[in-house]
Structures are given as structure tokens and as C-alpha cells.
Amino acid sequence: MFTGIVTRGEVARLKQSRGVLEIEVHAPGVARALEPGDSVSVGGVCLTARRVRRKRFVVEATNESVARSTLGLLAKHAAVNLELPLRAGDRLGGHIVQGHVDATARLRLVEPDGDSKRMWFSPPAGVLRYMVPKGSVAVDGVSLTVVDASEQDFEVMIIPHTLETTTLGTLAPGDDVNVEVDVMAKYAEKLMPATPPRPR
Known part of the structure; x- marks a missing residue:
């Protein structure tokens, strides 16, 4: 993990x-x-x-x-x-990431926002249903917060430190990245009943 x-x-x-x-x-x-x-x-x-x-x-x-x-x-x-994998007692500085990629996504748009950058990625539709504003997503292994999500893409904000210390700072529109959604969203979906209970 x-x-x-x-x-x-x-x-x-x-x-x-x-x-x-x-x-x-x-x-x-x-x-x-x-x-x-x-x-x-x-x-x-x-x-x-x-x-x-x-x-x-x-x-x-x-x-x-x-x-x-x-x-x-x-x-x-x-x-x-x-x-490196998380050890017992380590700080959980990002979110739980398994290293099990759900899909690849294409970088659609990059816009500067001060010293930061806003990025919009387009993954398969089946992945987008797990995206919620202020939720978590891993992009090329980097823990990020989802700013917004639509039926076509999701938006993240990349701060200067992340731009400088990860590969995200070199991305350009058209580049593909690995995406892993928050595993908690998958468990929540699995535990939800397939159909609502009938009224008595």
C-alpha cells in the first residue's frame, strides 16, 4: 500500500x-x-x-x-x-493508493493558475463515476484532490512543489497518464444494494 x-x-x-x-x-x-x-x-x-x-x-x-x-x-x-510502500507508523500524507491502475487518461487541457497549474484529464467513463469534488485520485502515482468532475473529464490543481518534484510538471496536452481512483469509492459502490428496498 x-x-x-x-x-x-x-x-x-x-x-x-x-x-x-x-x-x-x-x-x-x-x-x-x-x-x-x-x-x-x-x-x-x-x-x-x-x-x-x-x-x-x-x-x-x-x-x-x-x-x-x-x-x-x-x-x-x-x-x-x-x-516505497507504507510502513506501520508512517504518516499517511496523501491517501490510500494500492498501485492497481484502473485506466489511463489523456491530458486534455492545462491552464496556469498563478504558480500552480490546472489540468483536465479524460479517462474512460467507467472511471469518472468514482470522481467527486474534493475526493482523491492518483495520477501517475501522485495523490491529488479532485477539483471537479464531469461526464467527460476531471480537474485537478497541481501546486508548485508537485510540479517541481514529480513528472506532472512536464506533462503536455495529449499525454497519457495512469489513473487510480479512491478504493473507498469502489467499496462503497459494492456495498450499496443493487435495487432500493421495496416499501412494506
Whole structure:
């Protein structure tokens, strides 16, 4: 489990082999904290560290993970958002993020708002039903607050710190991102009765 408070690393190498995408990431701070078999969020996708060196680590993404995310669009030297899993006693600075991407969304519009930026993303309609104003969403692994949501897109505000320390600051209209909705919304939907009870 993660919280959406990320650091940034760089893709050092990509290798496709037998239905698996191998991604080597240069991130000294993250690599020092990892052991083989540990979970790590890469671009919002929960993956397992297969090999770890002093400044780099290697993860593998299956065809399923690649198909449901933007991992297949990565290139050498690309920046990626990274996060180590939450430990007992850690601060929950963002919101509960599982690293299970629900869909990809396309950045439709970017507008400056002082030193911040407003961004509108267009995901599949099935994802938008979980979006509510002031609710939470993870975009490329970054915990954000939904400003507004419509039937076509959702809006978020990216503050200067997030623009500087994550990959969101380099996004341009037309770029695709990984989106994970708040898991609490899914549980709420599951627990709601399919039809209202009949009056007695």
C-alpha cells in the first residue's frame, strides 16, 4: 500500500523478453531502501523489485500491467514517479493508493493558475463515476484532490512543489497518464444494494 507522496527516478534501461517488460530505474535513495522481492510503485503501478544494486533496481511488468498502464510508453532516460510502500507508523500524507491502475487518461487541457497549474484529464467513463469534488485520485502515482468532475473529464490543481518534484510538471496536452481512483469509492459502490428496498 502507498500514499501517493512520491520521489522521482530515471529509466536507465528497458528490455522486452518473453512477455515481460524489464525496467531498470536509477534512483539511489529508493534503491538503498529496497531488497529483492520488495514492492515499489513505478509511475503509479505496484511492481516487485527483482534485482537491486546500490543506485539502481530492476522491476518486471507483465503484459497485463503494460496493457492497463503507460509503462509500455516509457523510454530510456524518461523520468518516473517512485514510492516505497507504507510502513506501520508512517504518516499517511496523501491517501490510500494500492498501485492497481484502473485506466489511463489523456491530458486534455492545462491552464496556469498563478504558480500552480490546472489540468483536465479524460479517462474512460467507467472511471469518472468514482470522481467527486474534493475526493482523491492518483495520477501517475501522485495523490491529488479532485477539483471537479464531469461526464467527460476531471480537474485537478497541481501546486508548485508537485510540479517541481514529480513528472506532472512536464506533462503536455495529449499525454497519457495512469489513473487510480479512491478504493473507498469502489467499496462503497459494492456495498450499496443493487435495487432500493421495496416499501412494506
